[in-house]
Amino acid sequence: MRGDVSEPEFGEAAQAGFGGPTRPGEPRREFAAIHSHGLARVAAATPLVVTADPARNAEATVALARQADADGVDVVVFPELGLSSYALDDLHLQDALLDAVEQAVDTVCRASRELGPLLLVGAPLRRRGRLYNTALAISRGRILGVVPKTFLPNYREYYEKRWFASGAGVTGEEITVAGRTVPFGTDLIFEAADLPDLVVGVEICEDYWAPIPPSSYAAMAGATLLANLSASNIVVGKAADRAHLSAAQSARALAAYVYSAAGTGESTTDLAWDGQGTIHELGDLLAESARFADTPQLLVADVDLARVRQERMRTGTFNDSAAAAGRPEQRFRTVRFDHRPHRRDVGLRRHQRRFPFVPDTAERLDLDCYEAFNIQVHGLARRFQATGGGRMVIGISGGLDSTHALIVAAKACDRLGVPRTTILGYTLPGFATSDETKANAWALMRALGVEAAEIDIRPAARLLLADLGHPAAEGAADYDVTYENVQAGLRTDYLFRLANHHGGFVVGTGDLSELALGWCTYGVGDQMSHYAVNAGVPKTLIQYLIRWAVSHDQFDEDTGKLLTAVLDTEISPELVPADAETGTMQSTQDRIGPYELHDFFLYHLLRHGLAPSKIAFLAWHAWRDALTDGWPAGFPDGERHAYDVATIVRWLREFLGRFMASQFKRSALPNGPKVSFGGTLSPRGDWRAPSDARATAWLAELDRNGPQP
Template sequence: MKYGFVKAAAATPKIRVADCNYNANQIIDFVSEACNNGAEIVVFPELCVTGYTCSDLFLQTALLKSAENAVRKVQESSKSLDTVIVIGAPIAVMQSLYNCAVVIYKGEILGIVPKVNIPNYGEFYEVRHFASGKDVSVYIDYADSENILLSPYQIFECADMPDFKFGIEICEDLWVVSSPSVELALNGATVICNLSSSDDLIGKAQFRHELVRMQSGKLYCAYIYCDSGFGESTTDMVFSGHNIISENASILSESKRFTQGIIYGDIDVERLQYERRRSTTFCNTFNGKYVIKKFAMAKRAVNLERKFSQTPFVPSSAGDLESRCEEIITIQSTGLATRLAHTGIKNVMLGLSGGLDSTLALIVCVHAFDALGIDRKNIHTITMPCFGTTGRTKSNAEKLAQAYGTSFEDINITLSVRQHFKDINHDEKLTDITYENSQARERTQVLMDLSNKYGALVIGTGDLSELALGWATYNGDHMSMYAVNASIPKTLVRYLTAYEADKSDEPLKSVLLDVLNTPVSPELLPPDNNGEIAQKTEDVVGPYELHDYFLYYLVRCGFTPSKIYYMAKLSFSGKYDNATIKKWLTVFVKRFFAQQFKRSCLPDGPKVGSVTLSPRSDWRMPSDASVNVWLNELDNQEN
């Protein structure tokens, strides 16, 4: 819980219709199991104390008293447990009967929430027995608790972790046009619990799945959906125990239908609050009719079962990855094609190094020109060898241009750079930052001047990872007329290039695969004695897979460095030791702040994913912001 994670559980026990004592024992067993597995909250199905399918037995006083005794039994058993329990029971108040959720913590009933929308169509006859809880707000004595609020307008808040606020709606409340969960979320609830008895029909499970998923997405919340299962009467319906835990449109956990048991999901309430603050259209209502009931649950370590991908920018499944790659390249190429069509320009200039980024930029240009029906010869690719260029990359650049049928020029800039060294009185033997950046800026000058010659747009090749780290020469490769890779992180550049290789024929496929196997390098320092690349970017700034991980969770999720470090240790366990992760996270944070000035004047480029650093899009920060808060927070973490 220290980092905002809450372990939630949805539990469907086997029940016996109208056997409340038996059902209470089943609930108690599941509560104990959930508590032992570290759950902070466990949700049970609608009317689980009695069974949903009691029908006219709900009107029997004997059943209602038995249900109250069962709740009392669960309440008594929970006194030593540090888990919030939400169970369903019928509760009579004067002449009305309500379908309720009872919230119990450490032997105390925190509140009772009645169902608002009572169905009376198809196979559902709830109006025959239950009254709507809409606008009900009454204090009652129930089980072993006195003066308990029975009202749908309640939000339960953990005093030690205020981001953990949950509200409750019951079954049909989710399926109606205006769900109670909307108001609950707008009044601060980050977690919605739904006690449900949704019968299973052909095709209904997929609809239910999407309904829960999208409700969590619309409300920037976590949604715990718990469904009735085995033991309910099958006189007219069958219940499958279809439990779902969703967070912000992602499914954290989902049960196999027609089974019983518990599912768990590690909910990140801290991220949910960040998403709400980030979205200016999510506006709190602070409706005065909602009552906040606090409970004292101390923060503790959560044994996370949730997995965090080492490559958060890359889809996890092969099928999703293939379709996503096609979509990304299409977005990139459509952005470029639109810019060309708008300006009437029919030529582009591209510095083709034989490395990953310029290869992806070439792929995008080819797709854009094909879409516009422009001859690929109007793609002017230029290789500009100098001190660090190797035969491998130079050869690959030429092979790529030939395979794609683009124009190609080889312009050696060595003499130009040496003349520049003379002009500024720089010793060529001193291979410092001046030595490196002089080459990068000369290449940019060549591209810009040739763009004037050919009436062409200069296409930027730099990627999102380089922008985050500032790994670009200011007013050198940092500058272009349209930057097609500006929102593509390095880890994704690899997958996009691999996707292009997979669907290409020889000889293009072979050269693309060799590009993928070439070490990432700006090739600004001389090769080694074997003519191989000596300057490897990841040896200097660190592994891109780590930096992309840090980038995603810092910018997209707003996490603190300590939380990112905690998660990275889990994600990269066995691949990097803790000291290495912390070292490169420190480097990332320092560079991210120090290099903002390069991002403040970026050229245009298409936004592709949810993370971009363009000052005209998603990211604005002062170039002289202090990094101390972030570094100090990280420094306090032990390895």
């Protein structure tokens, strides 16, 4: 059963961009604005400071703010005490310096009136006989509020408690800065009134080295973007520690995290500075700056704040943590401001992986393939033990999925210490089985040392077609779904009865991509088995798992050559004979679309719940150029290609229709191991959905907010 949907035609306008939300009665607009898809552009700024010269530092701050404005940045994070410089020692307590700092604040405010970014600037400020190390939030000339540093380091090279008062417990207060009285305290978050999901929490340097960073509470109060204004002198190995902390805090707080450390210009009397900047999102590094630079730095990336919000919605522990912490949203003050986002096309400034299920660095790819392969092997071995140790029965077509299931089973036997002849491999040729795949199947079974046999299903298929009164029983070229499924169903019938006969169980071969698309026949081997070892692995990852097995000598050289030959074989169900004139075999991807696109759609729908228009937007940026980066390590050069907007939307509509219409097949899935962090479609795991839902709302959203027809 398939969920076919109509496919619109797209004109040249669709190539230009993506339409954003409009109010009723407004004309549709053309732009590819990140703001339309829940993203915001952020920056970590590293100006060249001048020690104890606030006026010069204000100029440097304004210069980078203007650069950020021109680049379409929404939030800029500057270093700790950037207006005064950090390494001043007792000069912090000089009124001449502190007066100059307030003048510098006024300079930044006046200069930023016509600038778009929210500026987070560091400065020492006086209040009621105390001096605080603070971060000022400045938007379009207005100081929104001031956040004091909570944790003051006073060990090794640090002596901050000599000069500064801690902000611990300072809530609900105000401060007067450069003649402006504004909110003051550690209980402030800053929310854009006109850009959904842009809510900013601020902490300063040492704060995120604490066991519970202040930004954890800000996140639980609603902040999606966390900023750290830091000085942080550099010593060997410290840069890695900072990056680990930023990654961990963005993952733990389910947030984006921008870190900016002091750089060139700070006093090197006893310390040195590297100007490290990083931008993380949900634990992933989006961008990092050049360190030890002798020019001003502006590190820019686009963070997906809608993704942050969605991740929090699906992670119940986040809400439970907020409850355990006494509901921080009730203690924090939210300062709302009119951000006035530019909403112009500024491209997409983030690394967009074409294959989100497959890492694109060689080191991570090796690790993930090792883990994925062994998850499958371990799962199958445990199931074999639980069944009492009979036989594993697998139908071997010579194609990608059955080959992968077979090598997983072979390794499971090795791990269990049982002979590979425990595996009963059967090739079951039908009306359209090619000589190439049949030869591959036999060669693989022999090379792996499994017990192999062949059962020709054509006589039984003809008999069944005749019983049904199907024209193909008399030789007619009526290759409908009945013709196909008679063959697929017979193969499964044989495998289950063979398992009964030999006291074993059927190892399934269907993969995650086929289950997502419903490209599997209900009750048949790619949907039904005793243990679905491939059900958690998408098609694109299976290709890399086989490549990994070959390159890491999991099997001997001859077997490796056979596995490589399978990778070069066209993906086909081989249920319909080749075209009589051209000899072209039935092609799955010609029928339902490229698996590389479908896996991209699946990941972002399943893992993040993204709207179809946003999936299309990301896919376009990922796939529009065949020559840019984004390909996994070792991807064959001859297979690098691009997709235009019309093609992406065509296959996205196909995906959405098939995905929704095929839930009933997934609701009856057999057991199988979850493999990827991207998720699984098991009804007992990541995906629970009704079998009678429709794709109407998703297709309508794509029509409303996606590329213009």
